[in-house]
Amino acid sequence: MNSINHTWPADGMGRVPYWVYSDPDIYAAEMERIWYGPHWAYCGLEAEIPKVGDFKTTTIGERPVIVTRSGPDEISVVENRCAHRGFKFCQVRKGNAKDLLCPYHQWNYSLRGDLQGAAFRRGVRGQGGMPADFDPKDHGLRKLRVAAVNGVVWATFSDDTPDFREYLGERFWQHYTRVYDGRKLEVLGYNRQHIKGNWKLMQENIKDPYHASLLHVFFVTFGLFRADQKSATEVDQTGRHGILISRRGQQEVNDVTSTMRTFRGDIKLADPRILDAVKEYPDEDAIQIMTLFPSVVLQSNLNSLSTRHIVPTGPGSFDFHWTHWGYADDTPEMRQRRMRQANLFGPAGLVSADDGEAIEMCQQGFAHSTDESAVVMMGGRETESVEHMVTEVAIRGMYRYWRETMGL
Amino acid sequence: MNSINHTWPADGMGRVPYWVYSDPDIYAAEMERIWYGPHWAYCGLEAEIPKVGDFKTTTIGERPVIVTRSGPDEISVVENRCAHRGFKFCQVRKGNAKDLLCPYHQWNYSLRGDLQGAAFRRGVRGQGGMPADFDPKDHGLRKLRVAAVNGVVWATFSDDTPDFREYLGERFWQHYTRVYDGRKLEVLGYNRQHIKGNWKLMQENIKDPYHASLLHVFFVTFGLFRADQKSATEVDQTGRHGILISRRGQQEVNDVTSTMRTFRGDIKLADPRILDAVKEYPDEDAIQIMTLFPSVVLQSNLNSLSTRHIVPTGPGSFDFHWTHWGYADDTPEMRQRRMRQANLFGPAGLVSADDGEAIEMCQQGFAHSTDESAVVMMGGRETESVEHMVTEVAIRGMYRYWRETMGL
């Protein structure tokens, strides 16, 4: 990273310099150190590939991969790049196959990524073929380490990545298993957005509960999310993961709403079913939104459950893939409820659309002032978990970790 | 600018090397030294924001700014980038507001850009909030220096920029005040073009009267602009500004037209009202087109008045915003006349369309021969004003100044 010559602002914890969002050398280093480094990346749900031979394609960082059900109780993740001449041979989103075949020269791999056959390897009628020293064992697909944890599939390019539970830390393991508790999951459908902003802005957006109670008029107005509600903002030991927890409040006018210019006391819903949420977990929390660094947001918001996968496509943009899901044993009513509440989320979400727009507006705002920096001192300069949402602590935590990892 | 290793061609004044139009390092240096340096940049017309609280958004170089009527006799220009986390919070072209509010976390600024309030600054019910050392005075929007001169608003990022009249120099101040004479202006409408060429090509195009009498068949044919007319090409002391002055001629065939391959002697207009221009200034000039470096072209052409704002969007492209205007006290006939003549200008202009196309064709031509250079020796190698239009003197002037400023 000798090509990077930036220095972090003096007020270390309270500031984030804008060059972290646009410098191509920073971005290239992030790919190596973060995305292909010692971190678990989101790959999908086991429910997407239930039967042996089922596979799905996805992307980790910028690299295409294939997630296969390579055995009854085995999931494999291999790079979607033929070992012969680099062909991205799997082009569909999902499918089922006995093996992985590259159409260009018919190199053929097992569902685990081992090269099983290469057409004409021994030549045709004594002509051509691979040299004697060609050993199929040296020519398999690049295999990633895999962790399938309570229905979610994770993978990493690095040998140094700690095991998944350790990667989360005990506290976040508890949060994770609250929702991913081992029950079978069911896919309800997908939403996909291309957002013209740096990938970290998505992490920040979710790590920042403070915006939610101000930007999201719909949430605020209907008391779904308000700064005066019992809530917590937690950061893991390393600072990289975060979670925002909130109880549901009422649509009441009080001392806090009076400070919110965006509160609309007069609004009523013509059909309130969109908000008819039911308690489905032991605790009283209405919302738990977790950011697992670097690749995903795990949402449990009212009864809307989803994973939101971040796929960087350059310093200034990323693709954002939503997988909405429910439990396999959901009642039809519950399934219907999750569907209805999905109106709040995704690219047309009455709440989430605000975030996609906000991220682009941030990138537009600072893109040409990279010597300036953002202020992230709401709630102080610390990086410890707190029992409220009036804070940017989780953002500070992420950059504490980011600087360690990037050596900046 | 250590990353720039180019040397100017031997024939210094007579040549412009093609790398000035495409090298990204040159472009980045131009942003710092020229666009954000000691130069006045065009922001708009006072007539666009007549009432207190009126604002408009625009761009200087690549930075978004907001122009506000912050007081009865005060105009402010602030960067359109929230001091909190960089949000480009003002997204509309125009509006009226009591203050400037960023929707992301409701930081709220005065029309002058001072931070007036930050939601939850003191926390919510004792939780969170900004640290004790958070002083709103340190967190306002970046303010630019402003000059509102006879109806036109100018701004600069630099403290070293001389005052506007000095920036123009006496001679150009006279030219400027010929048209911008203190009368109230009125907006007639806008035209906008995205042109795939380096921003300096637009400056050159207008600084080059010689092309006008050859390229613009419509002009030439109807005697609106011809090399045999009384005219002048002036350059300011520094070389950066230029003006082209011309009297109107006739549609006559003579020794000069014979040298013009594009003269169409046979063309007549079915409805000549498009050319029915009237004298509206004391002098006899039909055309005065001024280039105020680096950001704008001020046109008074027949009775068509406009500002043409240059907004660079990379080494190889810029946006070009036309504001067509008239005087507030224009008669309906005169307003109608300016409208009609507007057919000659803008993206569909019978004359100006040629220029937009010409600029793209230049960029296409030299983009892949950056070691070659343009010839700009028409009228010699000097950079002094002349009493004719058969010259590239104003282009030479601009590059004389450009090299000083860029240290090349």
Next chain:
Amino acid sequence: MNSINHTWPADGMGRVPYWVYSDPDIYAAEMERIWYGPHWAYCGLEAEIPKVGDFKTTTIGERPVIVTRSGPDEISVVENRCAHRGFKFCQVRKGNAKDLLCPYHQWNYSLRGDLQGAAFRRGVRGQGGMPADFDPKDHGLRKLRVAAVNGVVWATFSDDTPDFREYLGERFWQHYTRVYDGRKLEVLGYNRQHIKGNWKLMQENIKDPYHASLLHVFFVTFGLFRADQKSATEVDQTGRHGILISRRGQQEVNDVTSTMRTFRGDIKLADPRILDAVKEYPDEDAIQIMTLFPSVVLQSNLNSLSTRHIVPTGPGSFDFHWTHWGYADDTPEMRQRRMRQANLFGPAGLVSADDGEAIEMCQQGFAHSTDESAVVMMGGRETESVEHMVTEVAIRGMYRYWRETMGL
């Protein structure tokens, strides 16, 4: 090329590192050393500009050029960039003109590219004009060296390029003159594709006969191209050019087809006229496809004859221009036959569409793993011609030459 710090993989001849396809510095060096270096580039067919004054525009590397019939027996190739200020003045695909006129300031060039006139060169009525030392001889268009060989026009920017026959070498000269035998050619039409892959992938695709017998199900199925056919893969002395020769086979099932997963034994054609090919050359070859480095593929496939011109548009993409042709003395039946067979080729080709897609899929696959490398050891590690098609020898040959030329 000091900015390039890559090292070739250990297994020199058997590997191609993926950075050759995406590094912008490599690409820039390729332009200088290969495209504008000592190589003949394809410009078109003489049949496109039969009459004196006929011209066509095309591109060599990234530079626009004009090919003119400057005399009854003379063809000139000049850069499409005005010597004045770089204007790409010729914007049409084809035309006929007495001279070349730039519309911007009416500099006017002969069909050979000599400056014949510059408007107002001597000023207008004693005003302006070019300085005394302005010598038109110094201001012509950049002229390229030209070779018109049996109906095909070639040009080069370099003085060091050997003459065309020598450039091909005796063996490839024989292949070239098999099809381009001096008979008059006739244009049948064009096809154009924009392909998002590095330009060398197109060269590799054609230099690789091994894929053809596996990827192209249509070919394989109808016995048009199969690994069990008599064939040859030849490489010239330098390694840069290649040719693939094949006899036509039958739609038979045998030991080889059994190894081809893509063979469809059951498919029949409803209207077999598309394959009704006739022998038109002395030899028994059904297919001869030649790659002349770096710019073109010369195809004689059944009775379908075409040139396929490669125009790079960046490290990750190129334009691919097909000129389908026949002999001027073709019978109507033969012309019709070539037309019909064209269904196999071009962007919708039942065979060629596979290749365009394959190239993009390769670029997608390796773009983000530039430290990895392709395996090109089919048929060994040698670079000598062989009497079969089960080989990547011609790819190895190209990279042997490429490394010499690039100094890598």
Next chain:
Amino acid sequence: MIDRDAVRDFYDEYYTALDDGRFEEWPAFFTEDCLYRVIARENYEAGYTLSTMYGESRGMLIDRVMGMTRTQMFAPRYYRRFPGPLRFVARDGDSVHVRQNLLVVQTLIDRKTEIVLSAACHDVLVSEAGQPRLRERIVVFDSEMIPNTFIYPA
């Protein structure tokens, strides 16, 4: 019985109201008890019910308009709708099944116009008080990767 001309006029009104941004008029084009979905083709074909925009009553459409106009934050933009030929698929009783392609282009300030939605619309129209109304409208879009947000209804 709704005839072709009535249906044609209905959609002319429908799309004009949306293009003009008269969103408050939009819910009235539907029956009180209706189904509205804007759904990605991949979901539709996989049998997933998850929709990007969803309403199961006129009330929910009214709430969508309220949310869009009074609560959502987004950059100003124009949408323009280019419906393809109307195809009459079936009639059962008093309802008409209509199908139509739809291209929606958007223009943001100072940006070039781009395609935001390429879709097939599967509609069911019924007659209410002599007026055709949508009892069901399923907009199945190919353009699964949405350029950030999808704000206004299709």
Next chain:
Amino acid sequence: MIDRDAVRDFYDEYYTALDDGRFEEWPAFFTEDCLYRVIARENYEAGYTLSTMYGESRGMLIDRVMGMTRTQMFAPRYYRRFPGPLRFVARDGDSVHVRQNLLVVQTLIDRKTEIVLSAACHDVLVSEAGQPRLRERIVVFDSEMIPNTFIYPA
């Protein structure tokens, strides 16, 4: 009285003439004394009269064609016009008020096809010698940031 079919046929002729580049025929689709505007939506909505292309008589349209074909310098391009459904807005006396969306795409040599204009057309047709003619045509375009130039009429 101009009927629907006559109007439909009129626009078929109108757009075909333009798509085919038979520009010299274009002015004859208008009345001698007519109004033609191609105007940015921001201007139109702000009440500004400034138009990107403007004509207040058939003569001016003739001059526009002359200027375009004999004096302007521009790169060769194809335009193709995709009008939306015709909507009949009103009739007063012998004139018909018609409204229609219009998508214009352009293709330059070796470049991909792009949208150059997304607009709504507000037209007034009258009958002259049994022929419908345009007395007024206002093309209000959303695509305010034009890709360099707008050459051929809409």
Next chain:
Amino acid sequence: MIDRDAVRDFYDEYYTALDDGRFEEWPAFFTEDCLYRVIARENYEAGYTLSTMYGESRGMLIDRVMGMTRTQMFAPRYYRRFPGPLRFVARDGDSVHVRQNLLVVQTLIDRKTEIVLSAACHDVLVSEAGQPRLRERIVVFDSEMIPNTFIYPA
């Protein structure tokens, strides 16, 4: 005698079958002995006969579908066709000459929707067994620089 409504319905069926990917039904829209061309405008105008897609019998169209569905290798994509207004050019004997613009947009996985074809279609319809059928269809496209491949028929 084929009337307007029959032609309209015919094209509704034609484009719907293609949009839905029911390619095996496509050849039946043509007469046994037919001519089908998808040809670049530059070729068409220069009098070159070379076509990007070509068929001179229903059989060849059947083979095209077979090749496309069983032999070609390409990335999955959606095409959607947006035909412009139908224009009746001429009638000779029992055949109708029809002309129509056509915009085809394509969507590849995770990519934005783009224009793949902007064209004018010159068709000749005849009546066979009471059904209109295409005896000739020439699709002349402006979009000469194709984004890599053109896979499905227009």
